[in-house]
Amino acid sequence: MKAVLYARVSSKEQEEEGYSVPAQLKLLKEYARKNNFKIVQEFIDVETAKRAGRTNFNQMIEFFQLNKDIRFLLCEKTDRLYRNFKDYVNLEEFNLTIHLVKENEILSKESKSHQKFIHGIKVLMAKNYIDNLSEETKKGMLQKAHEGYYPSFAPLGYFNVEKNINGRKIKAISIDKSRSYIIKKIFELYANGNHNLQQITEYANQEGLRSRKGYKIYKSTIHKILRDPIYYGNFTWRGELCKGNHHPIISKELFELVQERFGNYNRPKQIKKHKFAFTGLLTCGICGCAITSEIKKEKYIYYHCTSYKGKCGNTAIREENLIQKLGELVNKIQIDNNIIDWVREALNLNHQDEKEYHNHQCKLLQEQYDKLQRRIDKIYIDKLDEIVTSKFYQKMTNQWKEEQDKILKQIEKHKKANVNYFEMGIKILELSKKLYSTYLERNNEGKREILNIILSNCSLNAGNLYPIYRKPFDLLAKGLTRSVWLPG
Helix, strand or coil: CEEEEEEEECCHHHHHCCCCHHHHHHHHHHHHHHCCCEEEEEEEEECCCCCCCCHHHHHHHHHHHHCCCCCEEEECCHHHHCCCHHHHHHHHCCCCEEEECCCCEEECCCCCHHHHHHHHHHHHHHHCHHHHHHCHHHHHHHHHHHCCCCCCCCCCCEEEEEEEECCEEEEEEEECHHHHHHHHHHHHHHHCCCCCHHHHHHHHHHCCCECCCCCECCHHHHHHHHHCHHHHCEEEECCEEEECCCCCCCCHHHHHHHHHHHHHCCCCCCCCCCCCCCCCCCEECCCCCEEEEEEECCCEEEEEECCCCCCCCCCCEEHHHHHHHHHHHHHCCCCCHHHHHHHHHHHHHHCHHHHHHHHHHHHHHHHHHHHHHHHHHHHHHHHHCCCCCHHHHHHHHHHHHHHHHHHHHHHHHHHHHHHHHHHHHHHHHHHHHCHHHHHHHCCHHHHHHHHHHHEEEEEEECCEEEEEECCCHHHHCCCCCHHHHCCC
């Protein structure tokens, strides 16, 4: 049987923790040999902080398109294969038989509902969609902002760096000396009143200031720079002004002088645009165009077809009616109370290999820790016996203790992974139970986040909604009970 092999490592941290490409290849090739698979193609992706993306995954998709006789795919486990639901859907189109070797799972079109459901849960865990729903990611970034560290890409004049603060690695920003003088000059030129935005834009481009992607600077970029408090030491994050820990490029006095000059031009204040929470979520059920939104009589919000292909006759819907109908879609995601207990057991059994792996890694790391401790004990005796000098003793002891600290951190990560993977699956189910009540409690932006998680697509036709749910919510939307899909 001909098969394709796929391996991926996404960070240096995973490389260190046993997920390395060689380790994956060894496991997969041994599996192929035992199960009489002939590997006809290998696709390997190595991602780093500087190089993201999955070039070879996309090439694998093209390979399956061109080679319709090859329908077996071998991969270590779920989170090595999928990064998002698009990956999931793309592979499903090829009617593949996927062997997830470390999870002892074989998935195909003929797989039972309970297998597909558990697999869908794993995909959710691999992507960590639970973070989006609980807003933990946003909370983490906001906490980082409150601590004074800018939690995003560095603005022009700065670059991103990694700092070690009290043993904790923090991503921060530092002054880019090759560009910061241009930024400072931009503020000075505008403050003196003799240069307009267009002239300053021309100056910045002549000096070689470029965007992060290497493009020339536009006037709008200069305007944004001149309005950004990050250059005097503070920054705004989610509408809140935070005191930064980074070094400023200009003084606060110069920044305020520039703002004063903006005010002297009596520029009209920017009209606050209304945020249409559900724009981009729906498509027209008649012509397939996007559904857009507008305010009528300065208070009523309507969603309607863009009519990009010409008027199709589809009717508009008021936002409050749309919210109600979208809520009905959320409310369709039902799960029988008895199923949660069964899924807890199924997840537990399904991840025995995962637990054994982490326990094994903890054992190996503990052995390394104990070995270093024996060295420390021995060299202490050697120092007392004057076999080694105090200087050499101190040097080696510090080195080995530093290695021990790193080992303890790795042990802790494996212990957490051992528990978190299982708990996350259960949490997804628990959230599914109360998804509708959460939807009702959220503001419109929060409602949109929930809809983004559960819906793959949704069309509007004559005031009615026709959803396509993401996996595994498509199964839950059917209101499946234990008797309907329980294996056996």
